[in-house]
Amino acid sequence: MATIFYSLSGEGRGHATRVRAVVEALRKQHRIVVYAPGHAYELLSPVYKETEVDIRHIPGLVFYYKECPSTGRRQLDPFKTGIKGLNYIAGYSELSKRIQDDIEAETPDLVITDFEPALPRVARQVGIPFISLDHQHFLLVSDLSKLPADLQRHAFFMAQVVRGYYHGQVQTVVSSFYFPPLKPNTQDVSQIGVLLRDEILQTTPEHGEHIVAYLRRFGSPEVFRSLEACGCEVRIYGLGAQHSNGKLKFCEIDMYRFVEDLATSRALISTAGNQLIGEALYLEKPVLAMPEYCNHEQRINGHFLQDSGAGMTVGMEQMQPLYTRYFIEHCEEFRSRIDRKNIHGNTTALNIINRYLPGTT
Numbered sequence: 001m002a003t004i005f006y007s008l009s010g011e012g013r014g015h016a017t018r019v020r021a022v023v024e025a026l027r028k029q030h031r032i033v034v035y036a037p038g039h040a041y042e043l044l045s046p047v048y049k050e051t052e053v054d055i056r057h058i059p060g061l062v063f064y065y066k067e068c069p070s071t072g073r074r075q076l077d078p079f080k081t082g083i084k085g086l087n088y089i090a091g092y093s094e095l096s097k098r099i100q101d102d103i104e105a106e107t108p109d110l111v112i113t114d115f116e117p118a119l120p121r122v123a124r125q126v127g128i129p130f131i132s133l134d135h136q137h138f139l140l141v142s143d144l145s146k147l148p149a150d151l152q153r154h155a156f157f158m159a160q161v162v163r164g165y166y167h168g169q170v171q172t173v174v175s176s177f178y179f180p181p182l183k184p185n186t187q188d189v190s191q192i193g194v195l196l197r198d199e200i201l202q203t204t205p206e207h208g209e210h211i212v213a214y215l216r217r218f219g220s221p222e223v224f225r226s227l228e229a230c231g232c233e234v235r236i237y238g239l240g241a242q243h244s245n246g247k248l249k250f251c252e253i254d255m256y257r258f259v260e261d262l263a264t265s266r267a268l269i270s271t272a273g274n275q276l277i278g279e280a281l282y283l284e285k286p287v288l289a290m291p292e293y294c295n296h297e298q299r300i301n302g303h304f305l306q307d308s309g310a311g312m313t314v315g316m317e318q319m320q321p322l323y324t325r326y327f328i329e330h331c332e333e334f335r336s337r338i339d340r341k342n343i344h345g346n347t348t349a350l351n352i353i354n355r356y357l358p359g360t361t
Contacts, residue, residue, distance in 0.1 A: 002109040002357045003031045005102075005128075007119035010038025012216070014135065015114045018175060021195035022112070022133070025350050027053055030357070033106070034112030035099070035119055038062050056102075058095060059088055096122050101321065103128060110356050113166070113256030119204040120166040128203065129356055132169040133349065135176055135274045136162050136297070141189045142180040147303060154296035173352055175345050177278035178304035190352055192280025201346075205283045205334075206264045211328075212285075214238050214270035216292065222288070222319050224248065227269065229321030230328050234269075235261050249338040267331050269324065272298035272313065277305055282343045286334035287311035288327040290319060309337035 003335060004026065008015045016039070021030050032053045036044050037060025045055045071138075097179055099122045111123040111130035123130045140161040144152055150205065172189045179191050210233040215223070219239060227234045235249045237258055242250035251257065268280040272289035280287050289305050291298035302313030311334050314323045327334075 001030055003033070003106060004110050004112060004357075005032070005035065005106075005108040005119060005123070006112045006114075006115035007035040007058070008037075008040050008114035009134075010036065010040040010115050011062055012039070012273060013043065013201070014273050015044040016040040017197060017275050017279075018133070018135075018195040019114055020047065021197045021346060022349060022353070023048075023053055024198055025346060026353070027051070033102070033108070035116065036322065037116070056101050058099075059091055061088055092118065100126065109358055110352065110353070113169075115162075115165065117165040120169065124166070124168045129170045130168075131171045131173060131351075131353065131356065132166070133173040133175065135174065136171050137189075138174045138176055138191075138295075141172060141174060141182055141186050143183050144180060144300075146180075147300065150302055151296065153301060155300060156318075158296060170356060171352060173349060175349070176274055177343055178301075178308065179280055179342065180304070190348065192348040192352075193273060193343045194282065195345055195349060196282060196343075197255075198280050199256060200263075201344075203259060203263040203283070205285075207284075207304060208264040208266055209233070210235055210265055211262070212237065212258075212262045212265045212270075214266050214268070214276060216271050220316070220319075223316060226319045226321050226324045228268075229324045231325075232328075234268070235265075237261075241323060254276065267327070267334075269327070271295075271316070272299050272302040272305070275313075278343055279299060281310055281338050282337060282340055284338055284340070286331050286338070287325065289313040290316040293317045308339070310334055310339070 006019060008019045026032055035058045036055055036057045037058050041057045047079060048055050050107050052193050095118050099119055108128060111119055111128050112133055113120045113130060115134040120130045139155055174191050175195050177194050195327055211230050213227055213234050215237045215238040233247050235251050237253060239250055239253050241252040263283050265285060267286045269288040270276055272291040277287050277289060287305060288311060289302040291302045305311045306313045312327055
C-alpha cells in the first residue's frame with residue numbers, strides 16, 4: 001500500500017469530479033490524503049466523511065464574480081479576487097510549512113495535483129515526485145494555432161499563468177474531451193479523455209424528452225427566456241432549489257439525481273466546462289455550451305465542441321431563444337456526430353499513476 005498526497009483547485013466542480021474519479025479507483029489499495037480548498041472541500045468532505053480517505057482543508061486561489069448592474073452579466077470581480085489573492089500569498093509560507101510537516105511525518109510515495117500550486121511546490125523542494133493531472137495544462141502543451149486569432153492571444157496569456165503555478169512534474173497528464181496536436185518536442189505529456197465518476201460509468205443512457213441545464217451560480221433573464229424556448233421541461237442545476245417557473249424546474253444539487261437526469265435527458269445546455277461537456281458526450285448527449293462572459297478557457301472548450309460537430313456554442317451574454325430552438329431542432333444531427341471512443345480516460349490515468357508507485361509496473 002502506497003501513500004498518495006493529492007491536491008486540487010477549489011474553483012469549479014470539474015476539479016473535484018476528476019479527483020473523485022481517481023480517488024475511487026485508488027482508495028482500495030492505497031492511502032489517500034486530499035488537500036482541498038474552497039468549493040472543492042465543500043463537495044468532497046461530505047462524500048468521504050466516514051471513510052479512510054483523508055480530506056484536509058487548505059486555503060486556495062479563488063476567482064470571485066459579480067453581476068454588472070448595467071448589463072446584468074456575471075463577470076469577474078478583479079478587486080475582490082485581487083484582495084483574496086493577496087491574502088493567499090500572505091499565508092503561503094504558513095501553508096507550505098504545514099504541508100511540509102505533513103510530508104515529513106507521513107512520507108508519501110507520490111504527489112498528484114489538479115491545478116493547485118502549494119503541494120507540488122513543496123513536494124519538489126523535498127524531492128517527492130509529483131504528477132500534474134488536470135485540464136488547464138492543455139494551454140501549455142497544445143498547438144493551438146488553429147484557434148481564432150483572439151482566442152490564440154488569450155490562450156497565450158493564460159498559459160503563462162498555468163506555467164507560473166508549478167513546474168518539475170515527472171508527468172503532465174491533460175484530461176479533456178478534445179485532443180489538439182501537441183507542440184513539437186513536447187516530452188512527458190499524456191493526453192487522456194475525461195475522468196468519469198462511477199455514477200456516470202454505471203448508468204445506461206436513455207434518450208428522454210427533458211433538457212438538463214447547468215449554470216454556475218448565475219443566470220441572466222435572457223438565458224432563462226432562451227431555456228423556456230426549448231418547448232420542453234428543463235431541469236436546471238447550479239442555482240439551488242427554487243419555485244418552478246412554467247417548464248423551468250430548479251433542482252437542488254444532488255450528484256446522483258443530476259447524473260440520472262442527465263443520463264435520461266435529450267440534451268445538455270450548460271456553461272462550457274470541460275468536465276461536464278465530456279460527461280454529457282460520454283452519455284451520448286448533444287451539448288449547447290454557453291461560455292461565461294470573459295471566461296476564455298470556456299470559449300476555447302466551446303470552440304472545440306462546435307468543431308467536433310457534437311454540439312454548438314453561444315456566449316452566455318449572446319443567448320437568445322432562436323439558438324435554443326435551433327439546437328433542439330438539430331439534436332439528433334448533433335448526437336450522430338458524438339464520438340465516445342476516446343472520451344473515457346480513467347484507465348489510462350491509472351496506468352500512468354501506477355508507473356510511479358512502488359511495487360507496480
